[in-house]
Amino acid sequence: MAQQIELRISSDPRWLRMVRVIMQEIARQAGFPDGERGEITLAVDEALANVIKHAYRGDPNGTVLLSCEAEEGRLEIELRDRGLAFDPGRLVEKAPDELRVGGRGLFLMRATMDEVHFERNGDTNLVRLRKSVKAPTRE
Amino acid sequence: MTKDLDINIDRNGPISVVHVSGDIDLKSSPELRATILDLFENRRQERVILNLAGVHYIDSSGVASLVEGLQEAKKRNARFILCALNEAPRHVLELTRLTKVFEVAPSLEEALK
Numbered sequence: 659m660a661q662q663i664e665l666r667i668s669s670d671p672r673w674l675r676m677v678r679v680i681m682q683e684i685a686r687q688a689g690f691p692d693g694e695r696g697e698i699t700l701a702v703d704e705a706l707a708n709v710i711k712h713a714y715r716g717d718p719n720g721t722v723l724l725s726c727e728a729e730e731g732r733l734e735i736e737l738r739d740r741g742l743a744f745d746p747g748r749l750v751e752k753a754p755d756e757l758r759v760g761g762r763g764l765f766l767m768r769a770t771m772d773e774v775h776f777e778r779n780g781d782t783n784l785v786r787l788r789k790s791v792k793a794p795t796r797e
Numbered sequence: 798m799t800k801d802l803d804i805n806i807d808r809n810g811p812i813s814v815v816h817v818s819g820d821i822d823l824k825s826s827p828e829l830r831a832t833i834l835d836l837f838e839n840r841r842q843e844r845v846i847l848n849l850a851g852v853h854y855i856d857s858s859g860v861a862s863l864v865e866g867l868q869e870a871k872k873r874n875a876r877f878i879l880c881a882l883n884e885a886p887r888h889v890l891e892l893t894r895l896t897k898v899f900e901v902a903p904s905l906e907e908a909l910k
Contacts, residue, residue, distance in 0.1 A: 671824035675801055678820070678854065696885050703856050707823040759864050762857040762893050769892045 660729040661687070669710045669720035669739070677724065678703055681735075688728040690791050697770035698733060698789055704763040705737050705785045713741025713783055731791040736784060744776060744783045801825045803851070804832050811843035814905065818851025821859030821886075830862035833877075837869040845870065846908040850881035855889050867899060876900060880908040 663684060667673050681702045685695040706722060714720035723738040767774045773788040802825035803818040813836050821829060836842045845866070863879065870877035880902040882890070890896045902908035 671822070674822050674824060675820055693888070696888070700856065700889065703822065707856060707858065710823065757864060757868060757898065759868070760857070760861045762860055766857055766889070766892060 660727050663726045663728070665724040667706075667722045667724060668718055669714040669722055669741070670718035671707070671710055672718075674703055674706060677706060681726075684726050684728055685733060688733045688791070689731050690733070690789075694789070694791060698735075698787075701767045701770045701774075701787050701789075702735055702737075704767050705735075705787060708744070708763055709737060709739045709741060709783070709785075713739045713744050715742065733789050735787045739783050740781050741783060743778050744785075802828060804829060806832070806836070808840070808842075811841070812846070812909070813840070813842045813844070814846045814848055814909075816848045816851070820854040821852060821862070822854065822856045823858045826856075826858040826862045829859065830865060833862065833866035834869055837866070837873055837875060837877075841873075842875065844876040844878065846878045846880055846902075846905065848880055848905050848908075849883065849886055850905070853883050853885055855886045857893075860889060860893055860895065863899065864895070878902055878908045880905050 665677070665680070667677065678699045681699045682695050685698045690698060706724070709722050710716065720739060720741055725736045727734045767787065771787045771789045773786070775786040777784045801819050802821060805816045807814040807816070815832060815836070817829065819825065833845060833847070836845050867877050878900045881904055882901060887896070890899070
């Protein structure tokens with residue numbers, strides 16, 4: 659049966675570390691091996707950082723709802739915010755092997771997750787990340 | 798608030814070793830960026846070695862800070878070396894195809910040679 663976790667977080671970068679610790683544990687509970695746990699944590703961190711930077715323009719007083727649905731070998735994570743409409747098409751997503759300073763966050767999300775989906779519903783931005791375990795492990 | 802990142806600098810003439818410990822993310826990367834740029838721009842260092850032995854996490858904002866450091870080094874014909882990379886930061890540099898762009902040394906001793 660799927661397990662559900664919800665977190666309501668201020669759009670303040672100080673909480674990124676806490677979210678990473680929680681995501682490591684959720685991914686562990688869902689049966690992901692160490693390397694894939696790191697990738698999931700990176701993708702969620704990048705998604706939350708995008709919300710802080712782009713949707714709330716650095717304002718730490720916004721709210722982000724992070725919800726996870728976990729079952730053995732599968733994880734779905736959604737982030738919702740009511741900041742500025744997020745247009746992923748505006749972000750640079752070309753191959754990042756050049757000496758460009760920024761624009762690697764979305765690339766890393768797509769490189770580490772099976773599915774990365776953005777949508778805008780009314781005044782809410784939604785980012786959905788999905789990943790299934792590649793090599794199940796027992797701990 | 799507790800600090801997520803500790804930065805200590807050993808300067809020896811034109812060479813600086815920046816010992817970094819903690820997570821490099823959206824919150825902490827501005828301090829690292831400012832430290833690196835200061836060493837090139839104001840202290841005129843010819844070689845800056847970033848000792849990442851104590852770093853187990855870096856995000857895209859941290860990578861951006863490293864790229865800025867490398868750009869500044871190239872502009873001044875200086876060297877910017879990353880050393881003692883742990884697995885997770887190395888994986889992020891591999892994913893972003895930057896391992897061959899940076900000068901990477903396996904250890905601080907190698908970077909100082």
